[in-house]
Amino acid sequence: MTEAAVLQILSPSGEIEKSLLPELTSDELVGLYKHMVRTRAIDTRMLALQRQGRIGFYGTCRGQEAATVGSGAAVEDRDWVFPALREGAVLLMRGYPMDKYMGQLVGCALDPTHGRQMPCHFSSAEHRFVSLSSVIGTQISQTMGAAWGAKIRKDDTVVMGYMGDGATSSTDFHCALTFAGVHKLPAVFVCQNNQWAISVPFSKQTASDGIAVKAVAYGMPGVAVDGNDVLAVYRATKEAVDRARSGGGPTLIEAITYRQEGHSSSDDPTRYRDAATHAAWMEKDPVRRYRNYLELEGLVTEELDRQIEEEAKQAVNAAIAAAEASPPPEVWTLFTDVYDKPTDALREQAATVASESAEGEAEGAFPL
Numbered sequence: 001m002t003e004a005a006v007l008q009i010l011s012p013s014g015e016i017e018k019s020l021l022p023e024l025t026s027d028e029l030v031g032l033y034k035h036m037v038r039t040r041a042i043d044t045r046m047l048a049l050q051r052q053g054r055i056g057f058y059g060t061c062r063g064q065e066a067a068t069v070g071s072g073a074a075v076e077d078r079d080w081v082f083p084a085l086r087e088g089a090v091l092l093m094r095g096y097p098m099d100k101y102m103g104q105l106v107g108c109a110l111d112p113t114h115g116r117q118m119p120c121h122f123s124s125a126e127h128r129f130v131s132l133s134s135v136i137g138t139q140i141s142q143t144m145g146a147a148w149g150a151k152i153r154k155d156d157t158v159v160m161g162y163m164g165d166g167a168t169s170s171t172d173f174h175c176a177l178t179f180a181g182v183h184k185l186p187a188v189f190v191c192q193n194n195q196w197a198i199s200v201p202f203s204k205q206t207a208s209d210g211i212a213v214k215a216v217a218y219g220m221p222g223v224a225v226d227g228n229d230v231l232a233v234y235r236a237t238k239e240a241v242d243r244a245r246s247g248g249g250p251t252l253i254e255a256i257t258y259r260q261e262g263h264s265s266s267d268d269p270t271r272y273r274d275a276a277t278h279a280a281w282m283e284k285d286p287v288r289r290y291r292n293y294l295e296l297e298g299l300v301t302e303e304l305d306r307q308i309e310e311e312a313k314q315a316v317n318a319a320i321a322a323a324e325a326s327p328p329p330e331v332w333t334l335f336t337d338v339y340d341k342p343t344d345a346l347r348e349q350a351a352t353v354a355s356e357s358a359e360g361e362a363e364g365a366f367p368l
Contacts, residue, residue, distance in 0.1 A: 065230075
């Protein structure tokens, strides 16, 4: 089998292949960097908060900022996004308030989902962003279904679905890509190949030479891209989105990247990961690589870089403070969004909780 060529625009040293540079303004180029810096600032603080017992769970994006931000920047507000576990940054890029983002992690009254969903599983219908998924691969079929709906309605919405390399071994991957390919649906499937499916290395995930080559069997283009190169990820995704919107059908993108932290805050990667390989990947850090490019182009100075980092940290800290100062969700939220018309049993339960709440016996907290 022939391995797919890997698209790269930005070398590890910060030099670029100018002929492949996407059409982005200086402000847009710096904007990508700001999103990447903010994403890393959030990850750093959230992992610390989890260790301190202030939130219950977190899945970091550290090391995958280029793959996440680059792909997220290529879709428009009218498009739908079906994430996996590390794409929360895309929701913030779409204008989601930071205090609500932190409120979901804390499980307080600021959380639009009222503390019902496990931490780090953000969602917003207003921003066309479906909940992050811990169930491996289910979002791939959901991506296909939403894209099918868009085609039936004959609108120009594109649906982008994320997955990890482990999800490509699921039945959802096969079923969704088969159907999307046959019906030429307006979908973009983005696989963040971060080399690990929890503790299973990519070498034991598939006998194929990568993920992108699998697209051939489903009748769609497959694009392998350097997932630590934000410009290459943006270009590949933008071309796939434009193709889908114009009726050209789906695309499978493999962003080859690396998960610098554990699978989640519950994981210890040192138990299964080779230290030398880890060190080699750390040298390919996507944030540092992109900053080098922006400095070479004169778009970011040391002073501006410090300002960007400080603004990101301040925004994160302010949102954390607001979330932790917010009270728990109101008790009555237990009974909303359950049935369109409350059943007799639900009314009885609500009345009981209301009575206990009046007597101070029901505090409404959602302990982790």
